[in-house]
Amino acid sequence: MPTVSMTVNGKQVSGEVEGRTLLVEFLRENLRLTGTHVGCDTSQCGACVVHIDGNSAKSCSMLAIQANGTKVTTIEGLANGDELHPMQAAFKEHHGLQCGFCTPGMVMSAVDLVKKKPKASEHEIREWLEGNICRCTGYHNIVKAIQHAQQTM
Amino acid sequence: MWHSARRRTQIPPADDGVSVGSAIAHDSAAGQIRGSAQYIDDMPEAANLVHVAPGYATGAAKGRITRLDLDAVRAAPGVVAVLTSTDIPGKNDCSPSFGGDPIFADGRVEFHGQVVFAVAARTREQARKAARLAKIDVEAETPAVTVEDGLASGETVLPDYQFLRGDPARAKDGAANVVSGSLRVGGQEHFYLEGQVAMALPGEGGEIHVYSSTQHPSEVQHLVANMLGKPEAEIVCECRRMGGGFGGKESQASQWGCIAALAASVTGRAAKLRLDRDDDMIMTGKRHDVRVDYTYAHDDKGRLAAVVVEFNMRCGYSADLSLGVCDRTMFHTDNAYYYPNVRIHSRRVKTDTVSNTAFRGFGGPQGMVFAERMMDEIAIRLGIDPLDVRKRNFYGRGRDVTPFGMKVADNIAPRLIRELEKTSDYRQRRKAVKAFNRQNRFLKKGLALTPVKFGIAFTLKHLNQAGALVHVYTDGSVQVNHGGTEMGQGLHTKVAQVVAEEFGIDFDRVKITATTTDKVPNTTPTAASSGSDLNGMAAKRAAEIIRNRMAEVAARLHQATTSDVGFAGNMVRVGEREIPFAELARTCFLERVSLSSTGYFATPKITWDRETTSGQPFLYFAYGAACSEVTIDTLTGEMRVDRVDVLHDVGKSLNPAIDIGQIEGGFVQGMGWLTTEDLVYDASGRLATHAPSTYKIPTASDVPEDFRVTLWDSKGNREPTIYRSKAVGEPPIMLAISVFSAITDAVASLRPGRVPKLDAPATPEAIARAVRSMREA
Ligand code: FES
Ligand code: FES
Numbered sequence: 010m011p012t013v014s015m016t017v018n019g020k021q022v023s024g025e026v027e028g029r030t031l032l033v034e035f036l037r038e039n040l041r042l043t044g045t046h047v048g049c050d051t052s053q054c055g056a057c058v059v060h061i062d063g064n065s066a067k068s069c070s071m072l073a074i075q076a077n078g079t080k081v082t083t084i085e086g087l088a089n090g091d092e093l094h095p096m097q098a099a100f101k102e103h104h105g106l107q108c109g110f111c112t113p114g115m116v117m118s119a120v121d122l123v124k125k126k127p128k129a130s131e132h133e134i135r136e137w138l139e140g141n142i143c144r145c146t147g148y149h150n151i152v153k154a155i156q157h158a159q160q161t162m
Numbered sequence: 163m164w165h166s167a168r169r170r171t172q173i174p175p176a177d178d179g180v181s182v183g184s185a186i187a188h189d190s191a192a193g194q195i196r197g198s199a200q201y202i203d204d205m206p207e208a209a210n211l212v213h214v215a216p217g218y219a220t221g222a223a224k225g226r227i228t229r230l231d232l233d234a235v236r237a238a239p240g241v242v243a244v245l246t247s248t249d250i251p252g253k254n255d256c257s258p259s260f261g262g263d264p265i266f267a268d269g270r271v272e273f274h275g276q277v278v279f280a281v282a283a284r285t286r287e288q289a290r291k292a293a294r295l296a297k298i299d300v301e302a303e304t305p306a307v308t309v310e311d312g313l314a315s316g317e318t319v320l321p322d323y324q325f326l327r328g329d330p331a332r333a334k335d336g337a338a339n340v341v342s343g344s345l346r347v348g349g350q351e352h353f354y355l356e357g358q359v360a361m362a363l364p365g366e367g368g369e370i371h372v373y374s375s376t377q378h379p380s381e382v383q384h385l386v387a388n389m390l391g392k393p394e395a396e397i398v399c400e401c402r403r404m405g406g407g408f409g410g411k412e413s414q415a416s417q418w419g420c421i422a423a424l425a426a427s428v429t430g431r432a433a434k435l436r437l438d439r440d441d442d443m444i445m446t447g448k449r450h451d452v453r454v455d456y457t458y459a460h461d462d463k464g465r466l467a468a469v470v471v472e473f474n475m476r477c478g479y480s481a482d483l484s485l486g487v488c489d490r491t492m493f494h495t496d497n498a499y500y501y502p503n504v505r506i507h508s509r510r511v512k513t514d515t516v517s518n519t520a521f522r523g524f525g526g527p528q529g530m531v532f533a534e535r536m537m538d539e540i541a542i543r544l545g546i547d548p549l550d551v552r553k554r555n556f557y558g559r560g561r562d563v564t565p566f567g568m569k570v571a572d573n574i575a576p577r578l579i580r581e582l583e584k585t586s587d588y589r590q591r592r593k594a595v596k597a598f599n600r601q602n603r604f605l606k607k608g609l610a611l612t613p614v615k616f617g618i619a620f621t622l623k624h625l626n627q628a629g630a631l632v633h634v635y636t637d638g639s640v641q642v643n644h645g646g647t648e649m650g651q652g653l654h655t656k657v658a659q660v661v662a663e664e665f666g667i668d669f670d671r672v673k674i675t676a677t678t679t680d681k682v683p684n685t686t687p688t689a690a691s692s693g694s695d696l697n698g699m700a701a702k703r704a705a706e707i708i709r710n711r712m713a714e715v716a717a718r719l720h721q722a723t724t725s726d727v728g729f730a731g732n733m734v735r736v737g738e739r740e741i742p743f744a745e746l747a748r749t750c751f752l753e754r755v756s757l758s759s760t761g762y763f764a765t766p767k768i769t770w771d772r773e774t775t776s777g778q779p780f781l782y783f784a785y786g787a788a789c790s791e792v793t794i795d796t797l798t799g800e801m802r803v804d805r806v807d808v809l810h811d812v813g814k815s816l817n818p819a820i821d822i823g824q825i826e827g828g829f830v831q832g833m834g835w836l837t838t839e840d841l842v843y844d845a846s847g848r849l850a851t852h853a854p855s856t857y858k859i860p861t862a863s864d865v866p867e868d869f870r871v872t873l874w875d876s877k878g879n880r881e882p883t884i885y886r887s888k889a890v891g892e893p894p895i896m897l898a899i900s901v902f903s904a905i906t907d908a909v910a911s912l913r914p915g916r917v918p919k920l921d922a923p924a925t926p927e928a929i930a931r932a933v934r935s936m937r938e939a
């Protein structure tokens with residue numbers, strides 16, 4: 010079995026995986042980082058979004074070995090100790106979640122958006138989120154939270 | 163008044179330390195935004211845990227199983243056990259009601275995707291791969307797939323049911339206008355983001371502890387016990403939170419809980435089953451789709467004289483919850499309108515497809531879509547503004563009894579509509595829409611303002627009860643447990659707010675724990691929007707009992723009477739003195755006074771008798787209205803929702819942030835149901851749309867940017883509900899009917915006087931077809 014190593018949330022990790030092991034499986038099962046969720050298994054819902062070298066990616070549709078040598082950030086690595094990332098704080102303050110299952114992926118996508126397009130319009134925010142399904146909130150408060158984080162990030 | 167839209171007042175930030183009525187963030191939010199809130203699949207796994215995957219006959223929908231060869235499955239790598247109906251020591255059934263839902267198909271396959279066996283293996287991937295190696299031969303029969311197939315076979319899952327008032331046939335004869343028609347309303351996949359999942363742990367002496375993502379832990383407990391032939395006392399079912407439920411985990415979470423429990427019982431190891439998303443969509447039921455056949459009669463002003471309607475509900479292969487669902491379609495066929503002479507008839511059509519089940523609104527939305535379609539048709543034919551037709555048909559003085567005999571005593575619909583008509587600027591925008599349509603050849607706008615009146619209570623009387631368990635600890639912190647489950651609707655937050663309010667302590671001193679059948683037994687499902695009505699009240703009663711005991715101790719020690727004792731601001735006031743709440747808790751312990759209590763609540767006034775169709779099925783009605791504006795492209799059928807204004811009645815809100823969230827989320831879910839979510843079955847009964855790639859769920863860009871939600875400025879529920887609030891879980895779904903009506907309006911603008919042939923969902927294809935139909939001779 011091949012060995013992969015990568016930096017996850019600032020820590021150097023390595024592990025043996027099968028060639029076909031998905032990144033999300035590696036994160037959830039080998040590293041027990043279960044904040045990254047699986048909603049659809051097939052690259053459509055966005056619950057599994059993480060950052061690979063600073064770019065958002067769906068971890069259910071990439072292999073663990075494809076992430077070899079990269080820097081991975083998951084929802085668990087976003088906050089600075091007790092201090093929430095501004096995007097997390099905004100989601101909480103603006104009620105951007107209900108069941109919370111989509112939230113980790115939503116937050117990770119949103120962070121990437123604000124980094125890449127700090128001044129994204131509401132329309133651009135909504136388009137960016139097309140790969141993230143939320144079945145509970147109707148998105149309104151999610152968009153509001155992201156607009157707020159645009160000011161604080 | 164509370165508003166949500168950017169364009170108006172913001173919801174104020176969560177205020178610490180205040181309880182009922184304030185916009186406190188969801189109790190799990192802190193963990194959810196960090197990824198530390200655990201769903202079942204996130205829980206630590208026992209070292210020897212097995213993963214379970216279900217298997218089914220991929221090639222058949224219906225017929226006798228002639229060969230079930232699982233040798234290759236057994237021999238696959240990592241496989242620990244293979245389970246079939248013969249492994250079940252007790253009852254092979256996971257039905258919530260009438261039986262007929264085998265956990266594993268036994269001898270016959272009754273729909274495509276019915277579970278025949280399950281395989282337990284070391285890893286999830288091994289289990290899923292092994293499940294594909296089964297050889298199942300079925301003597302295939304032609305399945306009844308559509309409503310028409312089901313009607314042709316004549317089979318039903320339950321007997322017909324009917325409401326009748328007056329003499330609709332005679333009233334029709336005397337009326338100026340008599341119209342007949344037919345409307346189809348599609349089903350809906352729940353797509354809770356967290357799929358069905360359960361994990362079972364074997365305990366001492368064959369006990370089983372099941373963690374289940376379920377809206378109804380007591381039912382999972384009951385069914386697991388029956389399956390294993392054990393007393394319920396040896397089974398515990400626990401649910402901390404669900405990643406969404408929407409009705410899809412009311413009865414249909416049970417099967418997965420049962421299979422996980424069976425695997426744990428057979429292997430003696432922890433067992434977990436998480437359905438793959440496609441399997442989830444194939445194997446679990448959906449909202450009932452329906453063909454509505456109707457005739458109605460009205461005068462030249464659009465006032466109804468008679469309504470005769472038949473709902474042909476597609477139930478699938480078994481009864482499941484169809485009795486309640488189909489009844490609720492009938493209970494909401496009137497929506498907010500008075501039908502002087504009326505016959506509402508319901509057929510519970512059996513098809514050889516997955517059993518349709520509860521979905522937010524529980525059948526009510528289907529009835530209401532019909533009512534609103536009827537209003538639109540009348541308006542189009544008479545050339546009257548649809549809002550005026552609606553108003554003319556509202557309940558009012560002397561016209562205030564529903565088709566099922568309940569008096570509409572709390573009718574705020576007319577006032578609420580009048581207000582929304584003003585605040586949404588309906589009349590001005592009607593003119594603008596007309597002008598737009600004159601000026602644009604290919605793009606057409608539509609506008610509609612529709613009401614919602616939704617009855618609150620379970621129509622099955624015995625479900626209207628709840629229990630709670632409250633403990634005060636000697637440091638003054640409080641733990642609450644109740645029978646309701648948390649699926650994102652904020653129930654735990656609301657119940658904790660209620661308890662904090664009763665003790666006069668900060669919200670963060672109250673801890674809600676997982677719903678579990680060993681703390682509060684014999685619970686009813688968290689459904690029918692009644693979670694806070696029931697459990698909030700039960701928790702309040704438990705807290706009151708403890709508070710009264712504490713007040714007695716305080717009064718006794720300080721030579722006062724209990725009426726001098728008050729609880730507020732984390733302090734207990736006794737006459738002139740103030741004692742910290744925690745200190746009094748400690749004193750109670752030293753005085754040997756119990757700081758723990760259960761609380762129980764049964765909804766009053768529910769007297770519905772289904773046999774005689776008499777009595778009162780609901781405690782009260784929740785009201786709301788929405789005004790939607792849409793633009794359609796008549797060349798492509800594409801549609802955009804331009805603006806939505808909602809005014810909704812939640813009584814005195816327990817938590818405006820949560821309530822507005824329910825309204826926004828419900829509206830968007832309803833909009834998906836009526837516009838993009840199209841379930842397609844092929845002729846052999848296979849679901850063709852079994853992933854979000856082919857089944858279109860609204861995303862952020864499908865939702866109107868201009869979305870204004872306001873809570874009705876209520877003096878409070880007329881009924882003494884928990885702090886005079888009203889239920890809010892389901893009603894908002896039906897606000898989205900305004901979008902469907904607005905689309906109808908846009909298409910109708912192509913040819914005044916002609917009713918578009920438009921069924922739900924109004925997908926771009928359906929809109930394009932409706933546009934074409936307007937051009938036919
Ligand atoms: S689980 Fe990765 S996109 Fe849905
Ligand atoms: S909060 Fe439930 S799916 Fe987004």
